[in-house]
Amino acid sequence: MENNKIICFSDIEDIPDEMTKKIILNQRIKSLFIIPLFVKNIYYGCLGFDVWGNYREWLEVDVNFLQSIARILCSTIANDMAKKSMNFERIQYCTMFDSINAGIYVSDIENYKILYANKFIKDIYGREPIGELCYKVLHNKDYPCIFCTNQIIKETKDKPYIWEHYNTFVNKYFEITNKIIRWRDGRDVRFEYMCEMSKYKQVQTELLMEKEAIKSLEAKLKKTNEKLQILSQSTITALSELLEQKDSYTASHQTNVANLSCAIAKEMKLPEEQIKGIKVAALLHDIGKIAIPLDILNKPRNLTDNEFNLIKEHVQNGFEVIKTLDFSWPIAKIILQHHERMNGSGYPNGLRNNEILIEAKILAVADTIDAMSSHRPYRPARGLGEAMAEVLKHSNVLYDSEVVKACLSVLMKENKKNKVITQKNFQYASNHSEINKINKNIVCYNI
Structure with a gap:
């Protein structure tokens, strides 16, 4: 096992070690499959599967x-x-x-809230400052300081900004070093190192060491x-x-939905970090279908009510799989909501309007577009034009109108460039005035 080799026996009688064989046979096990679990060459245990009563060919x-x-x-x-x-x-x-004899704190550069402060800051100001406003704690003011260096360090970015300041609240001179650093959640924050000038010469060597730290x-x-x-x-x-x-179709469908979802999000000018989360959620949005039997997923005719209800469980299944993983975005929640609809007719929780995450609203439209324009065992592909007409028809009823507008703009731009919509389907889609309006002011756009 510790040699990182898989143990696989379709017939326990084939085990060479008689004692091991006897122990396993006493448990009525007929077939055995064990995979050792190694992380960075360290053995953590194994994943084992056995079959009772009957033999199994692995x-x-x-x-x-x-x-x-x-x-x-x-x-x-x-x-x-x-x-x-x-x-x-x-x-x-x-x-x-905390062991440094100088003040160190980190604050949000936009809302001024203190995210971290060392012991020196807590001692000199006599309070726990985390979560409070820096100008209130450090300068006893009710508004941002006129000498605040946030704008300066935003412009200098990677370079530290060093300046001197007399703090009238604590009656002390400080030499201050400010710099933008990346916080653990990915945002840029203000880092401040404040050293009392009266002790500057004594701690000059220590200061250099601290900057290296x-x-x-x-x-x-x-x-x-x-x-x-x-x-x-x-x-x-x-x-x-x-x-x-x-199911290879579901895997490629997830990739298609990810590409279109990101393009819609860019068209809506969402932040880059939010778009990254949308991509991850789209790549995993149907992962819950792994628990659905393949003969139901690929059934070449209409599903029964019971079969459709089983299919609908994939959003909850996906949520349960993903919620234990540590992502920077609400991936599990997006997956859970991507079949919710604006009028509350969706599933699993019948959410409405603003109860639904914008990321889930984007996935809902992209999911519908790709599903309708792709071939499935129970129906032929309907084409992009018909898919566009469908989401526009149900805009602000089933789908968010801003998302629909952005999606149509993306697809029409792409059609101008690559002719992805057939003439027949384009005529079908062009019956809608909104699509014609978007079509008049289009430049090439690469999804």
Whole structure:
């Protein structure tokens, strides 16, 4: 097991070790499959499957499926290890900063709220400042300071800004170093190091060491963030591969929906970080279908009520799978809501209007467009034109009107460039005045 080799016996009688064979036979086990779980060459346990009563031939598709599950488990273990490592490092850095005889704090550059303050700051101002406004805590003011350097460090970005200031609230001179740094949630924040001028000469050497510590902290935080991004991408890839082994259409559908969703989000001018979350959610939005039997997913005729109700469970199944993974965006919630509709007729919770996340509204439109324009076993492809007409018909009833407008604009721009809509379907779509209006003012757009 610790040699990282899979143990696979379709017939327990084939086990060479008699004692092991006897123990297993006493449990009435006929077939056995075990995959060891290794993370960074460390053995963490195994994933085992056994069959009672009957013999089972372990087919290649079984092996691939079980190995995919093992990879997901290993990825989750590695992700948890990285998080624990980050927490340990964070405690170490906080302890180090608390030992420094100078003030260090971090604040949000937009709303001025203090995110971190070391012991020096707490002692000199006699309060716990985290969550409070920096100008209120440090200067006893009810409004942002006229000498605030936020705009300066926004412009200098990577360069530190050093200045001197007499704080009338505590009657002390400080030499202050400000710099933009990247916070652990990805946003840019204000870092301030404040050293009393009266002690400047005594601590000059210490100051240089502390600045090097800040550089080291930034480098380590950057490296840790990169590791977490790699781990998240590995998890997404493993889940996608797992679904593709079961249903290749759903896997390619998720990719198509991701491409269109990102294009819609860009057309709506959503923030880049939000668009990244939309892409991840779209790539995983149908992962819950892995629990749906393949003969129902690919049934070549209409589904029964019971079969359709089973299909509808894929959003809850997907939510349960994804909610345990640590993403920077509400991926599980987006997946849960992508079949909700504006008028409350969707599922699973019948949400309405603003109860639905904008990311889920975008996925709903992109999902409908790709589903209608793609061939399925129970019907031929209807074409992009008919799909566009369908979402426009139900704009502000089933689908968010702003999302529909952005989607139609994206598709019409793409059609101008690559003629993705056939003449027949284009004529079908052009019956709608809104589509004609969008079509008049279009430049080429690359989805």
